Amino acid sequence: MKAPKLWSLQSKSILVVDDFPGMRSMMRGMLSAYGADDITDTSNGEEAIKRMHDKSFDIVLCDYNLGEGKDGQQVLEEAKEDNLLPYSSIFIMTTAENSMEMVMGAAEYQPDDYLSKPFTKQVLQTRLKRLLARKSSLRKIASAMQKKDYSHALSLCKKQLALQPGNRFELLRLKGELSIKAQHFDAAAAAFAEVMAERELPWAKLGYGEALYHRERYEEAKSTFKELIKSNPNYVFAHDWLARVYKKLNEPEMAQEILTEATEKSPKAVLRQRALAEISYQNEDLDSAEEAYRRVMRLGKNSCYKSPTDYASLSRVYLQKGNNAEAVKTLASMKKEFQRGKSGDRLHAVILEIMLYKDMAREDEARKGISEAMKLFRNNPGGLNTQLAMDLASACYGLGLKEEGDEIVRHIVRNNHEDQAILDGVQSMMEDCGIGDSAADLIAATRDEVIALNNRGVEMATNGALQDSIKLFAQAADGMPENLVINLNAAQSLIMFMQRYGAVPEFLEQTQAYLVRAQSLNKPSQKQDKLQTAYRKLVTSLAKA
Amino acid sequence: MSNNAQKLDFATVIASAVHDMKNSLTLLLDTLDDTASEQSIAATPLQEKLLQAQHEGKRLNRNLIQLLALYRLERRQLFINITENGVAELLEDVAMENQQLLDARNIKLEIDCERGLIGFFDRELISGIVNTIINNSYRYTKNTIRLSGKNQGRYLCIHIEDNGPGYPEKMLHGESNTDSPIDFQTGSTGLGLYFAAQIARMHSNSECHGYTETSNDGINKGGKFSLFLP
Numbered sequence: 001m002k003a004p005k006l007w008s009l010q011s012k013s014i015l016v017v018d019d020f021p022g023m024r025s026m027m028r029g030m031l032s033a034y035g036a037d038d039i040t041d042t043s044n045g046e047e048a049i050k051r052m053h054d055k056s057f058d059i060v061l062c063d064y065n066l067g068e069g070k071d072g073q074q075v076l077e078e079a080k081e082d083n084l085l086p087y088s089s090i091f092i093m094t095t096a097e098n099s100m101e102m103v104m105g106a107a108e109y110q111p112d113d114y115l116s117k118p119f120t121k122q123v124l125q126t127r128l129k130r131l132l133a134r135k136s137s138l139r140k141i142a143s144a145m146q147k148k149d150y151s152h153a154l155s156l157c158k159k160q161l162a163l164q165p166g167n168r169f170e171l172l173r174l175k176g177e178l179s180i181k182a183q184h185f186d187a188a189a190a191a192f193a194e195v196m197a198e199r200e201l202p203w204a205k206l207g208y209g210e211a212l213y214h215r216e217r218y219e220e221a222k223s224t225f226k227e228l229i230k231s232n233p234n235y236v237f238a239h240d241w242l243a244r245v246y247k248k249l250n251e252p253e254m255a256q257e258i259l260t261e262a263t264e265k266s267p268k269a270v271l272r273q274r275a276l277a278e279i280s281y282q283n284e285d286l287d288s289a290e291e292a293y294r295r296v297m298r299l300g301k302n303s304c305y306k307s308p309t310d311y312a313s314l315s316r317v318y319l320q321k322g323n324n325a326e327a328v329k330t331l332a333s334m335k336k337e338f339q340r341g342k343s344g345d346r347l348h349a350v351i352l353e354i355m356l357y358k359d360m361a362r363e364d365e366a367r368k369g370i371s372e373a374m375k376l377f378r379n380n381p382g383g384l385n386t387q388l389a390m391d392l393a394s395a396c397y398g399l400g401l402k403e404e405g406d407e408i409v410r411h412i413v414r415n416n417h418e419d420q421a422i423l424d425g426v427q428s429m430m431e432d433c434g435i436g437d438s439a440a441d442l443i444a445a446t447r448d449e450v451i452a453l454n455n456r457g458v459e460m461a462t463n464g465a466l467q468d469s470i471k472l473f474a475q476a477a478d479g480m481p482e483n484l485v486i487n488l489n490a491a492q493s494l495i496m497f498m499q500r501y502g503a504v505p506e507f508l509e510q511t512q513a514y515l516v517r518a519q520s521l522n523k524p525s526q527k528q529d530k531l532q533t534a535y536r537k538l539v540t541s542l543a544k545a
Numbered sequence: 546m547s548n549n550a551q552k553l554d555f556a557t558v559i560a561s562a563v564h565d566m567k568n569s570l571t572l573l574l575d576t577l578d579d580t581a582s583e584q585s586i587a588a589t590p591l592q593e594k595l596l597q598a599q600h601e602g603k604r605l606n607r608n609l610i611q612l613l614a615l616y617r618l619e620r621r622q623l624f625i626n627i628t629e630n631g632v633a634e635l636l637e638d639v640a641m642e643n644q645q646l647l648d649a650r651n652i653k654l655e656i657d658c659e660r661g662l663i664g665f666f667d668r669e670l671i672s673g674i675v676n677t678i679i680n681n682s683y684r685y686t687k688n689t690i691r692l693s694g695k696n697q698g699r700y701l702c703i704h705i706e707d708n709g710p711g712y713p714e715k716m717l718h719g720e721s722n723t724d725s726p727i728d729f730q731t732g733s734t735g736l737g738l739y740f741a742a743q744i745a746r747m748h749s750n751s752e753c754h755g756y757t758e759t760s761n762d763g764i765n766k767g768g769k770f771s772l773f774l775p
Contacts, residue, residue, distance in 0.1 A: 026572060029575075117567045117570075120575070121578065123642065130634070166661065
């Protein structure tokens, strides 16, 4: 036997999640044998998420089956959604079952590896060794991805591919996925096609079809997904995408059929059940919609995908079936379920409740809801997104509460002052409510306010009053988190300040937050790319200093 | 509510029982592993006995996996997860798992595989098969087992050879015929080979299916098991 290599888990932070105490102490023993000195363990998923909020881990070893509460897949999903697991970290799902079962249950995210029980120390070591090596070769790309700087991640990816590396397929997959995120759909298709030329791997064909879908080449996308399903009948992701294609092709019945098939094969994924519920409702198949929504609620109980919308939608289904008693009961359980939740969720629930009471012609309850919603909104304006704000404003106007309606409309316009489609939407919503006359003035006045504020900030910056400009834009961005221009200018004034006086970590962090927010609005622009580049330069300058 | 949610079918019962049994087996095997590795008993008869016990524990586990997988296969609930894998890494992993046991009986394990050779298969299932076959060889070989991997036409082939007396007549077959029932009289080997043939068949690539072969073309006419994956 060769002499043991110098490999150690020393100073790696490791989280072990298993409901079986004997298993936890065994894992501790195995990991310590390889030098691990920073191990946390916990018996359930809820606790695991808390620990990950407190501290970021390099390695998470999580059992799939955790008894009551969240299962391993739900832990993974929530950790990813809450940004607790950067691409550089390792998530291994340990399991006593066939791993394919879990792959089938997965919707959005998959772990880096599955490890089936029983496993020995050596197996654990080899897997960790390989994963750590793999992740470290992708370290730079991962850090760009964490900052949602996809164009930079992409160029790093291309550079690595040019070196003809051993993990070429993995890089091509990353390149494809990043290209889709950066909306370079032709490049994405090319990356996936390169893999397919050598081997028709399901993920490559799926990605290829996805790129076609985004290019709006729906017929080609349809045949791609159909072929994929034919050769891999259990690859449920292909069903998800085929259903999306059918929706675009205006064949909602087919979409429902394909999603029904997919949920039968993989019944545990909440998002897939929700898609089925929505399409069934759209097809006026109320029985199927009811069943699917009930499954969504049952499966969503411990899931981060739990949403008040599902309760409201089910309530609406009952309403249309003439079952008002069940509708009201569902609303009550929604309020109960979300009363202690995030304020955004609470506001969401109340708005849905208002709309349903309005439909039921129970005006008193609807009015009560509106005053509650306004209170929540004034406490935290950032928690009200444009879509819901439209519903709330329309409900206010419908009940003759013009003042409240105007307040909400101003919020919408402030957040979207340059988005003509949304401004038109506000206009026609107000027309539908019979107050179209005052719409144009209200919209224009609010928009001018934002423009004036923006100009003032820009002027401060150009005159060198950078700190004033930073303060003004920061305040503005708090009130209008969805406003692209304001967020970008907030980032720009910070960048200008640092270009003049040197980079500081605190400002870099703030800049990144504004850029990430702008990125999440999904309206790519040249200005954004330029700011990203400038930001990167500042980061490097700080690192060198 | 749908009926599926309330019906507790046998598959669920099996799955949860297996979950429990595997937790026990994991702890059992880990304890054996630790004890057998104690310096104070190195190269003693006690260590050999512990390694034997460990070997039996692993066999128990493999049988459990195969049983559950075959049950699922019959009910069309077994799915395979084909990914890109390094073949040399796979063979090294399996070799390492069995190293201690083979060392104790002075059996030499050779690996003949080019670094960088890539194959497309379900890593867990295929490493399970290679493990099973090595354990058969362990029981029959004189003193050598050889693992090799190479590309042959449209197939990746993995051979496991030994220098024992070879397979008995009735277990010899060319390209595996998965349809014909097999003779379970021969003990666990039969189940293992049957399982291997089934899993190989589930691996396909543009109309080509995987298969297995047994022959006595191994080292000095010893047993040779071959796995062909498209």
